[in-house]
Amino acid sequence: MRIASLLLLVAACAPVHAGDIPLAERRSGYEFMGRETRAMQDDEATSPALFWLLDGETLWKRPDGASPTACVSCHGDARDSMKGVATRYPRVVGGKLVNLEQRINACRVERQKAAPFAYESKELLALSAYVARQSRGLPIAIEADAANQRYLDAGRARFEARQGQLNLACAQCHDDNWGKSLAGTPIPQAHPTGYPLYRLEWQSMGSLERRLRNCMIGVRAEPYAYGAPEMVELELYLMWRARGMKLETPAVRP
């Protein structure tokens, strides 16, 4: 109840104006966490995300589908072939904007002739975590270009539009009021630098889409469906907004 009334106060006072945060001022959610939570992310041997990475490595090598083939059959060692890949998603592939999970599923369907993994399934999380892990430490490399410009604009419009019963835009908290406290918790800038990540609240690994759905439930909006175009456009905008920041996958967040 308290959170709702605080948010209403913010909604009443702050006009919606968005601003791209300059690279020098961009701060990852990592910096808004306590020291001990950061240590959970840093020590990979004891990170709660470890098991998903191990499962991802197993899935990478496991033959599947009609032939059957494994990811490793075409892509070889992920540590080489997947390096840098996650920093460039979402991207336009075959005329359609797709995120990393959708790209993995497209490969499963088209090349392995296997069934796609369900969104938020253990397998899809494990595989996308494993693939994205190969880009850990690399800067997010989304650039606006002719192919993605209209998706980027659509994503930005969603970030800046008021939504939900609380009539709040993402920008109002995450552009205009980041760093301030909301009911005892600091408001981060909302850069998706570590997805998929282990959210302590979920006690499990989850994707950016799951987190965005949580945000939308937070403002009492109808959350976008997993894999919906609106969702992927917003992911593209968020990754573009975080360009230049280092990927931390798999991150740990409260």
Added chain:
Amino acid sequence: MARVAVTLPSSAKRGEVIEIRTLAQHAMENGFRHTQTGELIARDIITKFSCSYNGVEIFRAELHPAIAANPLITFTTVAAESGTLEFRWTGDNGYVASYSAQITVA
């Protein structure tokens, strides 16, 4: 498949105190949560963990529902001799997991 992850040095000097970090993949359902219709979700946790060094138990722990999901237990032991460290987790509903590691002590 019960997954666990153990980190410890593969070799050590005799008498050196080594740190062993263990992780087990387990949801640790605490038995205090309810479904939206009010039904209690039954407890399902790891209850015991033990480590033995060349057959001698050197560490043991009792875990309660207040241990977080994917339990982490970090402890130390003296590198006494070369040999095998055996790790064992047991819990509700017949859960069992084990892991074995070799250490060379010079």
Added chain:
Amino acid sequence: MTSRRQFLGLAAGALAAAKAHAQLDPNIAVKRRIALDSAIAKVTRGAKLREGKVKLEVPPLIDNGNAVPMTVTVESPMTAAEHVKVIHLLTEKNPQPYVLSAYLGPRAGKARLATRARIADSGRVIAIAELSDGTYWSQTVSVIVTLSACLEDGLI
């Protein structure tokens, strides 16, 4: 997440049921303190609990109560003659007070233990060490548990 239709169905069903599962006992704070005190008494077998020798490291401001890293270190030579036998971790505000009991001994080399616990609410966390000479030592830390923002449960 439950759809509106599902929720109305559930609510109707819940009203039909006589029990009020979700109601919290108004005396819960007192009951939990009593449970903690009796757990401590059980652990120490009635012996005097002294402050000291034990260092309990736990973040004073907790990002999320689902996984709270904590480390216990006890000053002890860890020899056959003088060592830590058991380390207990307990909390005040959980549905039950026990967290972990770890059995050490001289082969540990150091009395040092780390784990991640669940802490339901702001309150005290206690680490108790039983030494080989039969004495009990402890340290108590007060922690504040904050909630994460923007959860999945739309019913809060």
